[in-house]
Amino acid sequence: MLVVEGLVKRFGGFTAVSGVSFKVDQGEILGLIGPNGSGKSTIFNMLSGTFPPSAGSIRFEGHELSGLAPHRIINRGIGRTFQIPRPFRRLSIFENVALAGYFGQNRHSRARAEASAERALGMVGLPTDRGAPVDGLGAAGLKKLELAKALATGPKLLLADESLGGLDEAEMDQAADMLRKIRDELGITIIWVEHIMGVLMRVVDRVMVLDHGEKIAEGLPHEVAHDPRVVEVYLGTDAHATQAVAAARGGPAAGPGR
Amino acid sequence: MESFLEIFDIYLLEAVLNGILLGGVLALLALGLNLIFGVIDVTWICYAELIMIGMYGMYYLFSVYHLPYWVAAPLSILLVAALGALLHFLVIEPLLSSPPINQLLATGGVLFFLQSFATVAFGIEFRNVGIKLPILAVGEMNFSYARLLAFGAALVGMVAVYVFMRKTYVGTAIRAIAQDRQIMALMGVDARRIYLITSAIGGALAGLAACLLVLMYDVHPFIGLSIGPITFLICVLGGLGNFVGGFVASFLFAEIISLGGLFSDLEWGYVLAFGFFILMMFVRPAGLLARRA
Numbered sequence: 001m002l003v004v005e006g007l008v009k010r011f012g013g014f015t016a017v018s019g020v021s022f023k024v025d026q027g028e029i030l031g032l033i034g035p036n037g038s039g040k041s042t043i044f045n046m047l048s049g050t051f052p053p054s055a056g057s058i059r060f061e062g063h064e065l066s067g068l069a070p071h072r073i074i075n076r077g078i079g080r081t082f083q084i085p086r087p088f089r090r091l092s093i094f095e096n097v098a099l100a101g102y103f104g105q106n107r108h109s110r111a112r113a114e115a116s117a118e119r120a121l122g123m124v125g126l127p128t129d130r131g132a133p134v135d136g137l138g139a140a141g142l143k144k145l146e147l148a149k150a151l152a153t154g155p156k157l158l159l160a161d162e163s164l165g166g167l168d169e170a171e172m173d174q175a176a177d178m179l180r181k182i183r184d185e186l187g188i189t190i191i192w193v194e195h196i197m198g199v200l201m202r203v204v205d206r207v208m209v210l211d212h213g214e215k216i217a218e219g220l221p222h223e224v225a226h227d228p229r230v231v232e233v234y235l236g237t238d239a240h241a242t243q244a245v246a247a248a249r250g251g252p253a254a255g256p257g258r
Numbered sequence: 259m260e261s262f263l264e265i266f267d268i269y270l271l272e273a274v275l276n277g278i279l280l281g282g283v284l285a286l287l288a289l290g291l292n293l294i295f296g297v298i299d300v301t302w303i304c305y306a307e308l309i310m311i312g313m314y315g316m317y318y319l320f321s322v323y324h325l326p327y328w329v330a331a332p333l334s335i336l337l338v339a340a341l342g343a344l345l346h347f348l349v350i351e352p353l354l355s356s357p358p359i360n361q362l363l364a365t366g367g368v369l370f371f372l373q374s375f376a377t378v379a380f381g382i383e384f385r386n387v388g389i390k391l392p393i394l395a396v397g398e399m400n401f402s403y404a405r406l407l408a409f410g411a412a413l414v415g416m417v418a419v420y421v422f423m424r425k426t427y428v429g430t431a432i433r434a435i436a437q438d439r440q441i442m443a444l445m446g447v448d449a450r451r452i453y454l455i456t457s458a459i460g461g462a463l464a465g466l467a468a469c470l471l472v473l474m475y476d477v478h479p480f481i482g483l484s485i486g487p488i489t490f491l492i493c494v495l496g497g498l499g500n501f502v503g504g505f506v507a508s509f510l511f512a513e514i515i516s517l518g519g520l521f522s523d524l525e526w527g528y529v530l531a532f533g534f535f536i537l538m539m540f541v542r543p544a545g546l547l548a549r550r551a
Contacts, residue, residue: 048444070443086441088434095430102427104446113427153446 001026001189002047002157007056009042009213016042017213019056024157029183029190031200031221034210035233040193041083042213044159047191048080049073060157074104079155085142093132093145097121097152104153113152120151123186124178140171144178151182158182160192172196176203197234201225209233269520272399277516279405281509283470286412287489288496288504289419290463296499297436297456300350300361304369306486308345308461310376312338312468313477317385327389335465342461343454350457351450369482376479384476391473408470415466416505419459432456436499491535497545507546511535 002024009017017039024030034040046053049070058065065073074080087096097120102113121128124144137145143166150158160179167175176199182188194200201207201221209217209230217227224230291305302308315337319330349368353361391403423429431452435442439449467485475481492511496503511531518527542548 050440050444069448070440071446071448074444074446080444082441086438088437088441090437091430091434099427099430099434099447100445103431103448108427110427149445 001061002191003057003059004043004047005057005059007043007046007058008054009039009046009051010054015213017046017053020210020213020215021056022208022215022218024189024191027183027187027189028205029179029192029203031204031207032191032193032210033195033197033200033207036195037212038210039213040210041161043210044080044161044191044193047073047159048078071103074153074155075106077154077156078159079104079150079153079157080159081143081146081150081161083161085146087134087142087145087149089134091134092130093126093134093137094121094128094130096134096145097148100149101152101154104155116152116154117148120148123151123182124148139166140175143167143175147178147182151186151188155188157189157191160190172199176200179203268398270517272401273516273520274513275399276401276405277513278509279401279409279512280516281512282409282412283405283467284488284492284512285505285508286415286463286467286470287485288492288508289416289501290460290467291489291493292496292499292501292504293419293456293463294460295493296501297432298346298350298354298453299436299499300354301358301365301498302345302460303362303365303486304345304372304482305460305464306482306489307369307372307376308338308341308464309468309471309485310477310479310482311341311372312465313472313475313481314376314380314385315465316469316472317387317477320387320389321385331469334469335462338465338468339458339462342464343458345461346454346457351453369486373479373482380479382479384478386476387472389473402474404473408473411466411470415463419463422459428452428455432459488531491532495535495538495546497548500545500547503545503547510546 004023005021007017007020008015020039020043022030032040032043045051046066047058049065049068049072053066056066060076060078063076065076065078068076087093088099091099094117098113098117101116101120102108102110105112105116118128124147126132126141126144126148134142134145147160150160179190179192180203183190192200192204204221206219207217207221207224208215209224209227211229211233216229216233217224219227287309291302294300294302294305312334315334316330319325319333320327325333345365345368349364350361353364389404391407394401394403394406423433431442431447432455435447435449435452442449442452471485488511492507493504495511496505496507511534514531514534515524515527518530520527538546
């Protein structure tokens with residue numbers, strides 16, 4: 001479905017992503033992990049058209065995407081959520097989602113926009129009444145709104161950016177189940193970028209690990225968790241993630257110590 | 259003594275009502291400018307010159323080519339709407355990420371360009387479309403039909419824009435885009451198209467204003483100088499980009515001008531209004547309806 005080859009992004013003299021290739025198959029959930037600054041968000045930004053790649057190609061359903069404007073990529077069927085929710089606060093919850101539904105799909109139709117907004121809000125469990133304001137939502141609610149906006153654009157592929165930062169553990173599990181439900185019920189393919197590995201490993205079909213802009217591992221969750229390079233990257237840098245690696249290996253699910 | 263009070267009250271009422279009529283037209287002028295500033299974050303210094311071009315459009319279509327008013331008016335509105343979109347496409351879009359001062363200077367340049375263009379193309383003579391509308395007498399009060407018509411049309415224009423902004427998704431996008439341009443794109447919205455539509459609407463409002471002003475004033479290449487400053491003062495008084503603030507400020511300004519004119523000459527009305535503006539800039543520098551920091 002998505003074929004990425006030799007993707008490179010340079011910012012001046014700094015290479016944020018150097019020659020990353022990967023494939024995503026129809027209907028799978030691919031986890032994308034790596035320490036801070038490893039190039040995960042840069043890859044997402046290139047996939048969604050925020051900036052063009054310096055080199056390499058992104059082919060989606062056989063069509064080249066690199067160089068297309070962001071709104072064209074959305075219209076091709078790639079939705080995106082942000083790590084930090086960015087709703088329009090002066091619009092209601094429904095208006096936010098319906099706006100995405102109206103412009104996100106190729107045929108601009110009011111009835112379709114409102115129908116897809118209602119479906120998306122129902123899917124994530126937010127109220128579908130027209131007037132509910134954004135200001136009443138907490139961190140978990142804002143994440144749901146972000147997801148509903150992306151769903152309303154009618155994506156075939158969903159780029160979910162670190163969806164769980166700032167949530168407590170029950171909310172994390174809920175959100176992870178939500179992504180699985182979106183794949184199972186709507187048939188939407190998902191790439192999921194996440195810091196918190198434990199919960200990600202439980203849901204994804206495959207994992208890709210980045211470090212310093214390079215792909216260092218790719219495979220099934222339990223394979224990747226045992227990969228010595230992955231362990232090395234995570235051991236030295238992030239105790240939080242190390243616990244998650246341990247958890248994914250089948251050890252006791254040690255929660256992050258707070 | 260009693261009869262004096264009676265007459266005075268009639269004049270006062272007449273002045274208040276005329277102030278409301280003037281306020282409607284000023285509010286229409288302010289709305290276009292506020293729309294552009296609120297959505298695109300750019301100030302069209304040459305806004306009043308677009309109105310001037312629209313007034314010439316009316317003059318030529320109506321007086322020279324003898325089209326009926328109700329045919330000439332929509333054509334003039336279309337002309338200025340196209341001009342607004344062209345202004346955005348040629349001047350604003352290349353400067354969108356430039357510092358505000360560059361955008362001001364560029365649209366300021368367009369102001370002089372349009373003034374000079376009009377001088378060369380149309381000459382410096384004062385032109386009048388020659389529509390003389392009667393005076394409406396209610397009791398002892400007099401109202402000009404031109405002003406009533408202008409007020410009504412301005413109101414219709416403003417309501418139309420309001421409904422468009424509230425009831426359509428393009429309007430919703432226009433209201434929201436100022437907050438986050440990047441997110442708009444990721445919801446599938448082509449920001450450039452939204453800006454172009456907004457500029458065309460801003461131009462159309464200037465065109466509508468032109469169709470109405472031409473009933474009351476002669477057109478000449480420098481008429482923008484008598485429309486522009488007061489429009490900018492109203493927008494700043496209401497808080498640039500604040501639609502409701504601009505609306506309130508328009509009627510406030512119009513009443514000060516109208517009532518000031520009642521007690522003395524019309525010019526003193528303007529002096530009072532501008533004095534009020536200077537005072538308010540000290541009291542509420544961010545505009546009438548600005549939230550306190």
